[in-house]
Amino acid sequence: MTSYDHGMSAKKTTSPLRPTDAELTILRVLWDKGQATVREVHEDLSRRKPQVYTTVLKFLQIMTEKGLVRRDESARTHIYRAAAPPEKMQRSMVKDLVQRLFAGSTQALVQQALGSGKVTPEEISEIRRTLDALERGD
Amino acid sequence: MTSYDHGMSAKKTTSPLRPTDAELTILRVLWDKGQATVREVHEDLSRRKPQVYTTVLKFLQIMTEKGLVRRDESARTHIYRAAAPPEKMQRSMVKDLVQRLFAGSTQALVQQALGSGKVTPEEISEIRRTLDALERGD
DNA sequence: ATTGATCAACGAAAACTTTCGTGGATACGC
DNA sequence: GCGTATCCACGAAAGTTTTCGTTGATCAAT
Known part of the structure; x- marks a missing residue:
């Protein structure tokens, strides 16, 4: 079962961490604050642009899966921080x-x-x- | 009819032209060659990675719509060049x-x-x- | 305990990017 | 002319990213 790589957009297994636009926007907030809850990130971003809370939450969840951020789940309100400086x-x-x-x-x-x-x-x-x-x- | 901008990924009307990965890959070839036909771009790219001709063609068409490249349609075989240096x-x-x-x-x-x-x-x-x-x- | 607020999880729709198959038109060699 | 090769247009499928509604759980105050 052989298969060759076609296509030109070197995707897949994005090791050299290239966050998407939205992800980077959130990372900036975390870097700035050090750590934050979903609500804090949401409020920070909302100062510039209206944001939907669950959208921010979803991204934080996705980013956790990707390893872009870490979260402390010990309390009901999770606390996030960027995985890397x-x-x-x-x-x-x-x-x-x-x-x-x-x-x-x-x-x-x-x-x-x-x-x-x-x-x-x-x-x-x-x-x-x-x-x-x-x-x-x- | 009012509508507000939600979301954080500053999309829409990408004025400051941010090409996608695949688009940039093609632009590099055009910058290098000055100008080229679809086939030439295709062959150039194929040297590194197998490419499907129509995929390259499709991108050149999309990029023409976006204004990233210009094309000379005077002959049957169109000739493309990057819109900007x-x-x-x-x-x-x-x-x-x-x-x-x-x-x-x-x-x-x-x-x-x-x-x-x-x-x-x-x-x-x-x-x-x-x-x-x-x-x-x- | 019941109500209302807050939060994470889930899932799906919408938007965008990438890939490619098919079809129609034009050129080329015989 | 006829078949073959080449080329562009079209459109759809697959893959990714972005957005958000809904649900159920937890918590706080009555």
Whole structure:
């Protein structure tokens, strides 16, 4: 029983954690708050956009299954927190973008970012320091 | 007839053009070749992964509707090209990622990229030059 | 205890993305 | 001309993501 992989959208077994839009929206709240109940996430999000409570709940449940968040079920009101710190997700998603859109060139992405985003003089100095450290081999 | 926007996944009228995975895969080929027929795109992609011709065709059609690509229909065999140059898409997608994952901080993304990706000494020098130019206000 | 509020679970509909089969039209070689 | 190959259009099925209504359980206050 052989079967070959057709298709171009490298899906399946999304190991390098790529959250969907909605999932990322919720993760941002959890990273911000550290931890939160469904209601807290719901209220936070509702400040910007009307949200339906059960929709938020459903996502938290799905994300728990996927391992994106952890939950404490010891009390009736479950408490959620992101499974990984934002830095880890950032690394993963930046890497992904570099591969898919910059042919693997980190430098190309950095140039593009610097060229189009706003960066303050202080931030520029800090980036320079990072470059120094890099050259020094840490 | 009023209607309010619920939901958290900022969909609908995807103005800042965010191509799907499959769409991006095809765009890469078009950027690389400049222009191509469906067959050419299909063959190019098939070198890495088996592809079904009509699947590629379907995407090119959908992408034409979305405005991601343009096509010359003057001959029976249509010729496709990306609607925008890669730089534009890169800018758009980097900006999007900065907003969604780095709280709007371009610097945060740059630091993360430098910290986790491979960058050669020459590339570091080039980034420095870009930083100089930025400080100089161009 | 009964009522009303709050919460998790479940499931299904809606929306979107991806895949592909079929059919009709045009070109090509004989 | 006739059959074969190539190409586009159409549409539907399969897969994923997003949305939300409903149900049953728990809790708090009467």
